[in-house]
Amino acid sequence: MTETPFPNNAYAIELRNVDIFYGNFRAVKDINLQIEPRKITAIIGPSGCGKSTVIRCFNRMNDLVPSAHLNGEILFHGKNIYDPDVDPVQVRRLIGMVFQKPNPFPKSIYENIAWGARVNGYRGNMDDLVEQSLRQAALWDEVKDTLKKSALALSGGQQQRLCIARTLAVRPEIILMDEPCSALDPIATLKIEDLMRELSTQYTIIIVTHNMQQAARASDFTAFFTMDTDRAGIMVEYGPTSQIFTRPKDKRTEDYITGRFG
Amino acid sequence: MTDNDLMQRSPHLIRRHRNGKIGRAIFFLSTTIGLVALIVLILSIINQSMGLVIVRYTVEPATLSDKPLEDLESTELSAILTQRLKPSRLRTIERDTPLATLSRTQLYNLVMEEIVVPKVQKSFHLDESLFQRAKIEQIASEEYPGAHITFRSWINWNFIVGSLSKSPEIAGIRTALMGSLWIILITIVVAFPIGVGAAIYLEEYASSSSRINRIIQTNIDNLAGVPSIVYGILGLAIFVRSLGDLTQGRTVISAGLTMALLILPILIINAQEAIRAVPNSLRQASYGLGATQWQTIWHHVLPYALPGILTGTILSISRAFGETAPLILVGASSFINKDPSSLFSRFTVLPIQIYNWTSRPQDTFRNIAAAAIIILILTLLTLNAVAILLRNRFSKRV
Numbered sequence: 256m257t258e259t260p261f262p263n264n265a266y267a268i269e270l271r272n273v274d275i276f277y278g279n280f281r282a283v284k285d286i287n288l289q290i291e292p293r294k295i296t297a298i299i300g301p302s303g304c305g306k307s308t309v310i311r312c313f314n315r316m317n318d319l320v321p322s323a324h325l326n327g328e329i330l331f332h333g334k335n336i337y338d339p340d341v342d343p344v345q346v347r348r349l350i351g352m353v354f355q356k357p358n359p360f361p362k363s364i365y366e367n368i369a370w371g372a373r374v375n376g377y378r379g380n381m382d383d384l385v386e387q388s389l390r391q392a393a394l395w396d397e398v399k400d401t402l403k404k405s406a407l408a409l410s411g412g413q414q415q416r417l418c419i420a421r422t423l424a425v426r427p428e429i430i431l432m433d434e435p436c437s438a439l440d441p442i443a444t445l446k447i448e449d450l451m452r453e454l455s456t457q458y459t460i461i462i463v464t465h466n467m468q469q470a471a472r473a474s475d476f477t478a479f480f481t482m483d484t485d486r487a488g489i490m491v492e493y494g495p496t497s498q499i500f501t502r503p504k505d506k507r508t509e510d511y512i513t514g515r516f517g
Numbered sequence: 518m519t520d521n522d523l524m525q526r527s528p529h530l531i532r533r534h535r536n537g538k539i540g541r542a543i544f545f546l547s548t549t550i551g552l553v554a555l556i557v558l559i560l561s562i563i564n565q566s567m568g569l570v571i572v573r574y575t576v577e578p579a580t581l582s583d584k585p586l587e588d589l590e591s592t593e594l595s596a597i598l599t600q601r602l603k604p605s606r607l608r609t610i611e612r613d614t615p616l617a618t619l620s621r622t623q624l625y626n627l628v629m630e631e632i633v634v635p636k637v638q639k640s641f642h643l644d645e646s647l648f649q650r651a652k653i654e655q656i657a658s659e660e661y662p663g664a665h666i667t668f669r670s671w672i673n674w675n676f677i678v679g680s681l682s683k684s685p686e687i688a689g690i691r692t693a694l695m696g697s698l699w700i701i702l703i704t705i706v707v708a709f710p711i712g713v714g715a716a717i718y719l720e721e722y723a724s725s726s727s728r729i730n731r732i733i734q735t736n737i738d739n740l741a742g743v744p745s746i747v748y749g750i751l752g753l754a755i756f757v758r759s760l761g762d763l764t765q766g767r768t769v770i771s772a773g774l775t776m777a778l779l780i781l782p783i784l785i786i787n788a789q790e791a792i793r794a795v796p797n798s799l800r801q802a803s804y805g806l807g808a809t810q811w812q813t814i815w816h817h818v819l820p821y822a823l824p825g826i827l828t829g830t831i832l833s834i835s836r837a838f839g840e841t842a843p844l845i846l847v848g849a850s851s852f853i854n855k856d857p858s859s860l861f862s863r864f865t866v867l868p869i870q871i872y873n874w875t876s877r878p879q880d881t882f883r884n885i886a887a888a889a890i891i892i893l894i895l896t897l898l899t900l901n902a903v904a905i906l907l908r909n910r911f912s913k914r915v
Contacts, residue, residue: 319804321724348807358798360817370816371806418802425806 266330267292267429267459268313268350273327275308275317282308283488286327288478290429295451295460297470297496300480301511305488306463307355309480310431313461314350315343348375351427355434357414359406359421364389364398367406367417371425384424392420393450412443419450423458430454432462436469448473467512471500479508559894565887567670569646571657572686574665575634576601586628594624601632626679626687635686637881638664671888680854681870685881690889694896695856696769696849696864697838701900703773703860704837705830708780713826715781716788721814741782748779749843757847767848770860775847776840780833787829791822820911827908831901838897841868867893 270288274281283305290296298306308317315336317323328335336346359367368385377384385402389395394416398409406417415435422430432451436444444466451460451473464470470477477500478493492499492508503509578586581597589597595616599607610616610631616624629635638661641653646668657666679689715737723730752775756764764771795818803813849865851873857864867889874886 314805316801316804319801321726344807344809347805351807352801352805354798354801354805356798358796358802360799360802361821371808374806374808374812374816421802421806 265292266290268461269330270309270312271328271330273309273312273325273329275305275312275323275325277320278322281485281487284483286490288490288493290459290461291476292459293455293457294475295455295462295473296476296478297474298461298463298478298480299465299467299470299511300488300491301482302465303486303488304480304482306480307433308488310433310461310463311352313429313431314347314352316347316352318343348425349427350429350431351422351425352431352433353415353418353422353435356438357411357418359409359414359417361405361407363403364406364409364417365402367421368424371421375425377425388420388424389417391423391454392416393446393453394420410443412439412446415439415443415447416450419447419454423454427458429459429461432460434463434465437465444469467500471496479503479505479511481507481511562887562890564643565884566643566672566891567646567888568641568643568668568884569650569653569666570640570669570881571638571653571661571664571666572669573636573638573661573663575636576632578633581628581632586625586633589625591619591621591624594621594628595619597628597632598624606631622675622678626675630682630684630687636684637669637686640669640881640884671884672891676885676888677892680856681852681865685874685879685885688885690867690870690892692853692856693865693867693870693889694892697866697868697893697896699769699857699862699864700773700776700844700866701834701838703770704776704780705834707774707777708784708833709830711777712781712784712830713788715785716792716826717814717819719785720789720792721810721818737782737785741786743782744842745779745840746842746846748775749846751775751778752843752847765861767850767863768861769857769864772844772847772849772864772866773860775843776837779840779843780837783833783836784829787832788822788826791825791829792818794825795821824908824912827904827911831904831908834900834904835897838900839868839893841866841872844869867896 266289268290270286273283273286275283286309288309298310300306311317312325312329317325325337329337331346331350334341336343360370362370365385368388369381372381372384386395386399389398394413397413398417401408406414409417415438419430419435436447439447448469451462454460455475462470462474474496476494477496479491479499480488481491483489492503492505494504499508500512503512581601582589582593586594598616602610610627619627639656641649645653654666657664675687676689677694678691679687680692681690682688719730719734719737723733725731725734752771756771756774757766760771764774799817799821800813803817804810808816844866849869850863851865851869853863853865855863871886871889871893874882874889877883
């Protein structure tokens with residue numbers, strides 16, 4: 256650890272010397288990353304550099320890939336979430352996830368929100384929770400009259416906001432977003448970005464994105480990943496977004512940022 | 518003229534279109550062949566199942582009563598029986614089942630069987646009956662003087678609800694139909710939960726890298742192709758012999774369990790396909806909300822896969838319903854009058870009944886075999902319709 260001005264638990268979540276393997280292939284090596292609480296942290300980098308792999312290890316979604324395993328520590332409230340006594344189900348409730356393609360359940364809009372809360376043992380007023388979650392996701396006004404209709408009838412952008420609302424309904428601390436706008440048009444994308452800004456007052460958000468303008472527009476901190484010579488992903492540079500995009504320290508970051516959009 | 522001219526079709530493009538048309542014609546032809554074969558099959562069965570018959574009564578029904586026999590009340594029917602039957606025969610019948618306890622239909626059947634005794638001398642197919650009426654009348658008057666020509670549909674209510682008999686005129690298939698339904702019910706109740714359970718385990722829990730799981734999977738795939746007679750031998754050895762104390766031998770439950778074994782591999786493979794078709798994004802969405810594996814399977818994977826699983830179940834039930842060989846081995850009775858009433862009853866099933874009848878020399882047995890085939894097909898269609906309705910209900914909830 257080079258610089259830790261705060262004690263461990265002052266970060267929302269922290270990666271320490273993380274290597275991730277698929278079978279024998281090391282997909283990501285030696286990542287050290289401290290995520291600031293209630294900020295938006297963007298992970299950018301070229302295809303295949305392990306961005307999605309990394310974001311999926313924050314809430315142990317990689318456990319679902321049989322061949323995946325991880326070395327190193329991911330500290331959340333001072334506890335390594337990969338410790339054997341940690342239940343991944345509990346991790347995923349506290350660290351929610353929004354996926355690349357909108358994936359609402361083939362149920363009604365209401366059920367989409369209520370289901371996650373219900374399986375997690377929520378005992379309050381469900382109608383209130385649904386309304387509150389939909390309002391937080393800026394979707395309430397569009398769907399308040401069609402709560403019983405199938406979520407699959409919504410547009411792509413609405414579906415993605417529904418997925419965010421669904422995640423909010425289980426009251427997570429951190430929201431992971433894996434390229435949440437890659438399947439959306441520019442207007443829907445802007446809505447999601449506004450929403451992220453709104454949510455970052457209460458939640459820590461980590462977003463993987465291909466779209467560098469999005470990272471520049473919407474995030475507070477940016478981590479730049481690239482592929483090393485052995486095809487393993489490495490983190491090149493991490494810092495405040497303004498600094499990464501205007502005064503990158505590393506040549507590779509500068510090449511990437513200027514090369515694509517320069 | 519340039520290559521870009523819209524009006525110019527190159528020889529290459531013409532050839533591509535021609536190939537497409539040939540392909541289309543071939544596919545259309547194969548569909549037509551299949552359809553024609555099916556229609557011919559059904560027509561030939563229907564053709565045999567009804568038509569004119571030359572019938573001779575031992576006692577003319579008109580001499581028994583002024584009214585047609587079908588309209589008589591129970592009391593009148595039993596009066597005829599007591600008057601006309603030999604006292605010894607009457608006593609035998611009374612000893613089995615007193616006349617007073619019989620229903621009107623049963624009494625009517627008794628009168629027909631014991632007194633009127635219609636004997637079909639010769640039966641004709643539907644096509645002959647429709648187009649060669651004159652020839653049939655000629656045959657009747659020359660070869661069977663005094664006999665009646667009547668139209669007879671071998672499929673009729675008495676045929677469906679009647680019990681088995683040695684004479685085709687009054688034989689019914691109730692016992693065989695009940696046997697088939699009992700066995701199929703047991704088969705579904707046993708095979709569906711086990712099959713779906715195994716499919717869930719193999720798809721959702723078992724790791725595909727484990728050697729044992731791979732062996733199990735390969736075995737299931739191969740078992741689906743094993744000839745049904747082998748399952749019959751297995752059923753005979755396990756359910757009839759080894760577990761004979763529990764199943765009481767050649768009973769409905771033994772047959773149902775054997776059938777369940779027979780369709781299990783097909784059911785498992787189909788259910789696995791259906792579960793595999795559930796998009797992974799759905800599972801991820803569920804896990805991402807902090808659901809456990811069981812909640813994910815029960816609330817999302819299973820409902821999504823259910824229509825597919827039910828389709829597989831329909832196919833396996835159709836197979837089990839028409840299956841004959843294993844049940845012969847497990848010990849279906851070839852002649853049985855008593856309906857199955859419990860898990861431990863003796864039984865016969867429709868396909869076996871049909872098989873028995875087709876192997877008899879008399880023409881009329883072939884008529885009732887055709888009629889039984891139609892009933893078999895109709896029952897199967899009904900069962901499938903129920904399953905399809907169920908499936909549509911499940912898939913509409915989305």
